[in-house]
Structure formats: C-alpha cells, structure tokens
Amino acid sequence: MSDMAASKPQVKVVVAGLTKRFGDVVAVNNVSFEIMENEFFSLLGPSGCGKTTTLRCVAGLESADEGRIEIGGRLVYASAQGINVPANHRSIGMVFQNYAVWPHMSVFDNIAYPLKVAGLRQQEIRNRVERVLAMLAMEGLEDRMPNQLSGGQQQRVALGRALAMNPQVLLLDEPLSNLDAKLREMMRVELKRIQKETGIPILYVTHDQTEALAMSDRIAVMSGGVIHQLGRPEEIYNQPRTPFVLDFIGVVNYIPCRIALSADGGARILLPDGQEAVVGTVAGTAAAAHGAGQLGVRPEDIDLLDPVGAPAGTVKGEVEFRSFLGSTYEYRVRVGELALRVQTGKNVHFREGARVAVRINHGHFLAAETGATGQRAS
Amino acid sequence: MAASHPTTNPVAYGAGRRLFDFRALLLVLSAVFVLYVIGYPLVQVFWRSIVVDGEFSLANYTRVFLTPRNYIALWNSVWTALAATAVATVLGTLAAFVVERTDIPFRSGFRFLFMLPFAIPPLFAAMGWVQLLGPVGLVSRALQSLFDWPAVPWSIYGPGGIIFVLAVTVYPFVFLTVAGALQRMDSSLEEAARTAGVGPFRIMKDITLPLVLPAILGGALLAFVGAIDNFGVPAVLGMRRRFYVLTTRIYEALTIPDIPLATAMSILLVLLAVTALALLRWLEGSSGRYTVVSGKSVRPHIIRLGRARPYVFAATLVVMVVVVIMPLVALVITSLLPYWGAPLDPELLTLRNYERAFAQEGAKRGIVNSLLLAPTAATILVAVGTLISYLNVKGKMRAAAFLDALGTVPYALPGSVIGIAMILAWSNPPLGPSLYGTIWILLMAYLMRYLSYALRSTRATLHQIHDSLEEAAVTAGASTLRVLWDITIPLLKPGMIAGWVLIFMPAFRELTVSVLIWSAGAETLGVWVFLLQDSGFPERASALAVATLPLIVLLYAVAHRMGWGGERARS
C-alpha cells in the first residue's frame, strides 16, 4: 500500500478538511496539512487553539466530524465514506503530555507492550526492546518500575513505547512541557537525533514557539481551530502572514505610524511624536502602499547607535532600562511616547539614561483599516 | 500525493459498534442488579409505610405519634444520639489534635489504636462495658471493696450507659475526619501566625481550630448517624430497663410482629439519618472557602511539647487504654471465668465457655454463615461496583451515573430500615420463592447495605487513573477489552481490594440488620453473640466474641495500612 514512486519524498500523513466540534465549540475548523517521510512537523499555537484535538483525531482517540485522514497511504478516516479505523488499528505511536507510563509495569514491560499486543514472539520482543533501550541510552534500566525513574527517564520510556512498533507516524503532545529547562534542552536534541535514526515522521504539538522553531522542519501555526500559516520555521518567523502569527512568534514592538513605501523595498514612517524614520525593509505592505497603521518590529531588528554622527533616517531616543542576558543585552528605549524593546549584541553598551539613535532595519506593516498583513511577493 | 483510495474495509474495523454493544450489555446487567437488589426493596419499604389495606394512609405514622411507647422511643433515639455525639466530638477532636499535631511518642501506634473501635462491633463494646461497670462488673467490684460501697453509685443500664458506650464507639468518625483535615492543612497558615509572634497554643485555638471546624462538624454528623443507627448498644444496655430507642423498638415491634408499625418507625429513622447527611452535604458544599484544608499533602506543623511531653503522653495513653483496650480485656477475662460474677482468681480460669459456645449448633452455623456471607457479598459487590464505576467514570454513561446514585442510597439508610425492607421485599416476592427463613435474605441484605462501599472505593480509584494511561494502550494497538484487562483492572486493584476489605469487615459482624431477619438455620455470628448475651450467658457470648477478635483486628490492620478507603491515603 505504500509502494510509491521512490524519487519524490513520500507523503506519510494526510489531513484534509478536518473539523471537530464539541457541542457549540468548533475545536478544529477545516484543518489540512501533509507530513512527509522523515519530517518533523509541528502544530504550534496558544492553549485551547485545537492542537490536541487535531492530534487526537489523527490518533483516532477522538472521532472527527468532517474531513479525511490518511496514515501511511491508508485511509483511516473519511466522513464521506463513513470510514473510521479505531486507534488500535492505525499503527501510530503516541507520547502523552503526562507520559502515561503504566505504573504497574516495568520499563521493559512498558516498551514491550505494543509488541506483545501485536503477537510477536518472545525473542523478537526481547531484541526489539533492547534496540529501543539502546537508542534511548537506557540500557540496564529495564527492570525498574516507573516510580523509580526520574521525569526525564519516564519520558524516554514513553517515547520508547511509542517507537517500539515502528509506527507510521509518531504523535507527541507537548512531551517536554513537564521537564525542567535543562532536560528540555537535552530532550530536544535527543528527539531530533532519534528521528534522524528512525526516519519516522513526527507530528509534534506545542505551545512553545522557541521549541517549535528549533526542532521543526515545518510548522503549522494554529489559533481558534484554524491554521493561520504553514511553512518552514524561517518563513513563519520572517514572513508572518497574519497579525496573529507575527504576534505569537517572538516579541514584537507595535509602532503606530503613517507609512510611505519607497522603491527599494524600504519605507519612510512618521511617528506620533513627529519624527521620521527610514525602515530598511518592510513586509506585509500589499494592502496599502500609503496610509496609517502599525509597524510591527522585532527587538533584534532595531539597532542602537551613537547619536553623534548618526546616519539619516534614525530617530532620537533615550535608554530607560537595560538588562544583561548573557549573550545579548535587552534595552527599553523611549522614543517620544513609545517604549521599544531592543535586543543588541553584547558589545553594544549604552548606560541607562543615555541618548541614542534608533535605527529600524525591518518591520511588518499592519494597515489600520484591515488589520491584515499581506504577503510580499517573494 | 499519496494514494487516497480506501485500503481498509470499514466493516472490518467496526470496533466502535462492537464496543457500544459490549458496554450496553454490561450496563443492562448492572442495572438489573441494582434495581433488583436495591430499587425494589426501597420501593417496598416506602410504599408499605403509606399504604394500609390497599389505600393511601398515614395511619402507621399517627400510631407512632399517638402511642407514648413509640414517640418516646423516637425522642430517646434523638437525645441519646445527640449526647453521645457531643461526647464523641470532644474525645475524637482532642485525640486527633494530640496524635497529629504534637510530638508525643508512638504517634502512629496511637493512630492505629484510636481508630480500632471502628472495627470492634458495638455489641462487643457494650458487653465489655457491662463487664467493667455493670452491677457485678470487674471495676465495680474492685471499687466496691475498695470504698466499702454496698453498690456502685451508677448504673450502666439506661440512657447514661448507652450514651457513654455509644460515644466511645462512634468517636472514630470524628477522629478520622479531623486527623485527615489536620494532615492536609497547609501549615504555612500556622507558620505565618508563628512568625507574627503568636504562641503555639494560641495558634491552635485561633488558627487551626477554626480551619478544621468543618471537619469536626462533618465527623460529628457521621457519628450521629452511627449512633442512631446502632442496635447492639441500646439492646444490651436499654432493653432490660425498658428504655427503648427506635432501633430496639423496631426489633420489639417485629417480634409481635407488627410490621406496619415497624415500617413507619424505620422511615422516621431514615428521616433522622437523611437530615444529618443532608446537613453534611451542605457543610461540605459550603466549606469550599476552606480550600486550605483540601490541598496537597503538606508537612504539618508539629507542636513540641517539651517538658509536658511525658504528661500528655501518659494522659493520652490512659484515655486510649480506658476507651479502647479495657472493654476488650474485660471480654477476654469474662470469657475465661467459670461463671459470670465469679471472683477473679487465676486458679479458676477456664476454657469451658469456649467449648460450650462452640458446642452449640447455632453458634457454629453463625460463624460458618458469617464466614460465607461476608466474602460472598464482598466479592459480588466489588465486581458489580467495579462494573458500574467503570461505565460511569470511564464510559461516561448517564445511566451508570444513575445506578451509582441509586446504589449509594442505602448508605443513608439505617440498618433497621434495610432489615424491614428485606422482610417486605423477599417474604413474598412476585418472582421466585420466599427468601425469608433462608440464608439468602441475609445475603440480599448485605448486598443492599454495602454496595455503596464498593462503588465509593472503585469510583475514587478510577478517577485517579488518568485517561491517557488507557489511551496509551489503545494507541499501542490494544483492543478495548485488552485495555480493560491489562491496564484498567490492574490499576484498579488497590481500590477493589480496599472495597472488599471495607465490606468484609462490617458484614462479618453485622448485627442491626441481621437481628431482624435471621432465622433458625440462618444465624450469623453477630446474632448468636447477641442471643447469648440477651439470654443471660455473657461469658459464652464473650468467648464467641473473643474467638473472632483476631480476624477482626487482622482485617482492621490490613484496612488501616491501605488507608481506610482513601481518606488517609495521602498520609
């Protein structure tokens, strides 16, 4: 069923027009995406946006209301044809937010369970569990009971259990959110490595944008049950297609202004206090070439310069506050009425109270009337 | 694009449909059980109390209120239970504070022993206290010879004795709830007061006591229900002085037999119990603002007694020995005496009472019956309770929630009512033979009385089993039944065992219901001990009681370790 042309990367999961309601709440609204073999695909969005519900529909733990789902080339759900394969026949692996490691089974038995259910022979089970344990660097822990394991180790057991049957897709629901910062960092790397080793595609759910950006091949940003934007992490970050995506991914300064585009892709903006600034590049201006609105600017897209001999197009400001973050400085700079967050390299220092010249390198324009940002043709 | 043609036959994966059928079947089975065992007798008892000769009538109730013997019994029930509750509340609260909040030695030993009376049948306690403080009691005689009294200046028979013995039997309800609240209380509240320079005893009075007040009142209400429900104590200590309470008056009415009157009185008993339990519900509902007491497990703030430590220890020990140990010791001594009232001479001690008690066919049958009935009832109820809780909690089926509610009703019913319901329901059932006069009516009574215990412990445990544990097994490829067998049942096992023990214990020594429905050939242990005591053989009654104590205490120890049905699971 999966003998597809070897040349193209194979589609492993297809979700098309998926809709799920709980009473009046439309938890998932016409969501579509595909996951390729070897791909790390994330659903990213704030709490309550429908990520878990989408994942559970793919798993078969929740039955969708409309749409179509294929896993490994097999149709597992189709509202039109009345097909709904139960979760235990979908050949998936799933890791739950709270690990859900069975407390009455040893590490070995937890990982071996899917293999036992599948009816594998004793020796085969033993071999496979050993391979999984080796991959997770958990050799020697097979006889431990879950309550003798740390949170990170339990996480690995859950992962091993999900991987044991070589599933068509691995479903992960905020698997790192219960770990402390250090471990989370480690597990991110681990997860990527394991995925590379096994080649199993991953559908990953998280509300943590840093995590999603760092790990994913592609990200679908969700809000209110719909996908706002789907793309590579760089696209999502650099070319947010809706104000929601801009706002949700990273930190943004909103600068109310009037804008006039220039031919080179940049723009001139008029700030509320009357100063005029030149912006290096502006995205999202398809809707309005001129007009009033807001310019969304990320902290790292602003430079602070010495006011003496500052180039034209910068505006005057004053450092209100500075914090040292190790590799960077974070400044709060007052420009007229505005307070801007600015992030600079660690060798740019200005004292608190110092006067600075502020240069805006890049921004996303949100026109006042529509509030939408169009995608600049690329 | 991948191939989008369906590669699976939807019918082959019709597990969704099969699952529905399998659950529906289980639901129907448990519904039949609950309606048959609980619903039908309940309807009978309420119906017959308001229908006389086929017509609606309150005549049965007017008879209660027009005959002094009857309304005096009602009044006696109320006031003795209230008085006993007052004493029990003071005793239970003080004991809980000392055990939970001071550094006296052997705290866990005290905890174990202060709750022991939960397991000892109140009938045994009443017998023990007669043997201590009765006219020829061990303590009475010692004091008489010491002070040269012609007779002791008190009487264990009558309301005073009943109140005292009820109090020392029901105080564990207060102890348990207060100790639980003290364990769960966030000690930072007390520490805040301490850093403000307030002394430890002032903190107890001004901070701790008000915070655990809802727990104290809750325990008191449970103690009240336990006291009005009791038959053994007022039967041993009241009937011979013609001091009747509702439970003993119902017993008497049934020996006439005047079933309609007994039914009406039992409904009054229900009203008393339901009132108390409704108050408890209201209290639990309105004490939501005391969320500080319902938090996670925290390290409690322990008062260092310092130089007072030995004195507090000695005082607590004395109270514990008097309240818990002495009645048991009295039973043991009495069981070894050649005759009741014999001098305490080690030379005279004998095992003859044991021989005689066990030589009686009725006693043998009583023990065998109780040893059969209690585990049978416990096993059936745990199975049914597990099923209903599973359909209710995991299946989220409305009908199962209703069965759970119906199955919990008997929790509010005093034993006498259940006894009468059994007589009304099974003497002449519409289907099948009469169960009256057989051992089966006792089984039906225990099934009705204790289903709520099984429901409660399995429901609580199932709630703790997070859905994702089962879902993880489904995504691992397991079918619904396989998940149930491999994951749910093993995880539920502690709750099932707890429920089993919690049913076995009271069922094994049940008296209040059994004494109304036993018959020759269908005796129980509790009934036989009562009959021996009632017909003037306290030494044989004691022998029989003492012989069963090891089993009772052993089961209690098991239950204690398991945390008494979850109440203390977090300690």
Ligand SMILES: Nc1ncnc2c1ncn2[C@@H]1O[C@H](COP(=O)(O)OP(=O)(O)O)[C@@H](O)[C@H]1O
């Ligand atoms: N079992 C359910 N019953 C009713 N509403 C639900 C249920 N599960 C989720 N929802 C609702 O659906 C929406 C999406 O939930 P969810 O998928 O859990 O969001 P996320 O995982 O993104 O935080 C929320 O509004 C939530 O309240």
Ligand SMILES: [Mg+2]
């Ligand atoms: Mg979620």
